Each structure stands twice: as C-alpha cells, then as structure tokens.
Amino acid sequence: MSPCISIVAPASHTCPTTLETAALALETMGVEIRLPASLQSPRRYLAGSIEHRLEGLYAAYADPDTQAVWAARGGYGGAHLIEHIDWSRLSPNKPLIGYSDISVLLDQCYRHGLPAIHGPVMKEAALMRHDAEEQRRVAQRHIEELVALLRDETPAPFPLHPCRQDERHVRHAALEGPVVGGNLTTLACVAGTPARFTAPPGALVILEDVGEPYYRLERALWQLVHSGAFDRAGAICMGTFEGCTPYDETSLETIFAEVLRPLALPLFGGLPVGHGLHNRPWRYGGHGCIIDGHLELKG
Known part of the structure; x- marks a missing residue:
C-alpha cells in the first residue's frame, strides 16, 4: 500500500x-x-x-x-x-x-x-x-x-570506513546504540539552548554539512565537544560535507580526529548521508551496529 x-x-x-x-x-x-x-x-x-x-x-x-x-x-x-x-x-x-x-x-x-x-x-x-x-x-x-x-522494512547496510586515529586513545567498546545526529552547524547553533543536542549513551552520531569552510566546521565541532554533546556517545560517523572547502592540505577527517581526541571516540567516514548526491534515509533514534565496514540499522 x-x-x-x-x-x-x-x-x-x-x-x-x-x-x-x-x-x-x-x-x-x-x-x-x-x-x-x-x-x-x-x-x-x-x-x-x-x-x-x-x-x-x-x-x-x-x-x-x-x-x-x-x-x-x-x-x-x-x-x-x-x-x-x-x-x-x-x-x-x-x-x-x-x-x-x-x-x-x-x-x-x-x-x-x-x-x-x-x-x-x-x-x-x-x-x-x-x-x-x-x-x-x-x-x-x-x-x-x-x-x-x-512500511517498517529494514534498510540495506550503509557503507563506512574507519578514520585514522591514535589507537591508544580510542575506546574499545561495542559499537552499537541509537543512531542520532544530523547537520553539524545546525546542532552547534543550538548548543546552550533548550534545543541543545546531547547524544544518548552509546549513540552512533551521524554528522554532515554543506557549503562551510573547514574552519567553520572545526568551530562547530569544537562547540559540540566542549559543551558535552558527545560525552556519552559511542562513535562519530561522518556523512558527506558537500561544497565544504579546505584551508590547506589537511583533510576533514584529520581535523575531526584531532578535535575528538579528548573524548577517545571512534571515528568513521564515508556514510552516504548529507546534502550531496547521496542522502539515504534512516530512522532517527533507531538501533544501529557498526560491523565489517557497514552501519547496520535494525529499527
């Protein structure tokens, strides 16, 4: 139907x-x-x-x-x-x-x-x-x-890949939990307000953005990290950052890893989610599990 x-x-x-x-x-x-x-x-x-x-x-x-x-x-x-x-x-x-x-x-x-x-x-x-x-x-x-x-059908797994980090600082825990997040700049803009974003325990947080230079993305990520938004998160998953411009040779994955390092959070990239060509839908708050290079969404 x-x-x-x-x-x-x-x-x-x-x-x-x-x-x-x-x-x-x-x-x-x-x-x-x-x-x-x-x-x-x-x-x-x-x-x-x-x-x-x-x-x-x-x-x-x-x-x-x-x-x-x-x-x-x-x-x-x-x-x-x-x-x-x-x-x-x-x-x-x-x-x-x-x-x-x-x-x-x-x-x-x-x-x-x-x-x-x-x-x-x-x-x-x-x-x-x-x-x-x-x-x-x-x-x-x-x-x-x-x-x-x-129709309550289970979606096909979403591809992703681990980003390089200092393994000594990465938590080794089961990477499964509620899938939440969204637009990085939007979530950063409501930090400190009644609408503030706070990841639930073990959450797999998806972030994406469009048309922002890398320094603004770093600023927004820093705001969320230091406002406690990710304190209980299980991992950060990068979607697409369409039309976002670098400052030098430093990749956005490197910037994310550096800003997130104090939290020792696993970082993944390559999700087909965001303002680019690919923006696959997912249930907000549904249960997710990262396994074998994929994000599996169960409900």
Whole structure:
C-alpha cells in the first residue's frame, strides 16, 4: 500500500513551483501527498510566523488519512518552534521526515518518544525530474527507501570506513546504540539552548554539512565537544560535507580526529548521508551496529 503523507513547512520558504514539481514526481511513484494551499505565508526567508508554522504542523499530525509528516525543506527556522510545540498534539504513529535544519526537530521528536526519519526533504523529490540521469536515478532510489522505512522494512547496510586515529586513545567498546545526529552547524547553533543536542549513551552520531569552510566546521565541532554533546556517545560517523572547502592540505577527517581526541571516540567516514548526491534515509533514534565496514540499522 502506498503511503499518504502530510507536507509541512516548519523552517524556510520554498519556491511553490519546486513543490509542485516534487508533488507530480511523487504521484508517479504512487505516493499521495497532502500539500495544503496555506502551507506557506512567507516572512523574510521563513515559511511564516511561528504561529503559522505551528498551525500547519498540528494540522498535518491531525489528518487521519496520512501516515507521516514530511518537511518541505530545511533552511532555517525549525528551532523557533521547539519551546512552543504542544508535543501531546503530535501523533506517536507518524514520523517526522527531514534533515539539515530539521535535525533539531528530529532530535526533539526522539526526546519526546516520537518517531522521526532523517532523510530527503519533500522538495528534493523534484530531483526525479532532473536533467542528469544519475541524479534522477539516485533521487528515486532514496524516495523508494523512504517509503520502505514507512512500511517498517529494514534498510540495506550503509557503507563506512574507519578514520585514522591514535589507537591508544580510542575506546574499545561495542559499537552499537541509537543512531542520532544530523547537520553539524545546525546542532552547534543550538548548543546552550533548550534545543541543545546531547547524544544518548552509546549513540552512533551521524554528522554532515554543506557549503562551510573547514574552519567553520572545526568551530562547530569544537562547540559540540566542549559543551558535552558527545560525552556519552559511542562513535562519530561522518556523512558527506558537500561544497565544504579546505584551508590547506589537511583533510576533514584529520581535523575531526584531532578535535575528538579528548573524548577517545571512534571515528568513521564515508556514510552516504548529507546534502550531496547521496542522502539515504534512516530512522532517527533507531538501533544501529557498526560491523565489517557497514552501519547496520535494525529499527
């Protein structure tokens, strides 16, 4: 059975034409969406006032015919809603889907015992109409994987690789636990606020980013490390860092290893998660296990 999904705009404004293209592409796959005419009431770069965005969120969760709630895009603004959300009005049977700025909302859902999926935002379904064949193919595969998650199917393992570190400083513990994380800059920006990110015990923390120079990524990582965000984590897993620019010959993996060294956390790279071509969906807070060069996601 194909899912029916409610579309919400909890953060930034999206071009309506892009949403229309995405909706048509999804319909060809048999995915029914509810795209309300009142979805956006643009205010600066935001999709609307806090009140407008909250109303859309509540309406999406209240729709008895939909099985999930899908963010139209990220951008900026998701954290605005956190202190205002009445969590009792969000259904425990509908996962919130998104990534990037939506990372903070996914994490809050997890904290409140609600399901969430880190994956493409709705507008990216428009990529199934892209001129490049590879982009069309990959975008469709990601949507198919997302639909499979909504059907409670177990995803194929995610490839990753260990990054070089001083083994004397790496904890030797079972690398399994809840899979959490998201956009590095977004998570760093809410450190010290009610929306702050704190990895649960043994967590496998996935981090990704886009368009940031390496020094800003180091700054954001340093902020999370020294604010205690990773104190109980089990490992850090690097997704893609699309369009992120180096300063010299130093690799980003080397920078991560150096900043994380005080925590003695295992570090992995190569996950197909982020703003690049590949952004495979995964259940936020689901159980994961790192074994034989793969991240296996069990629930």
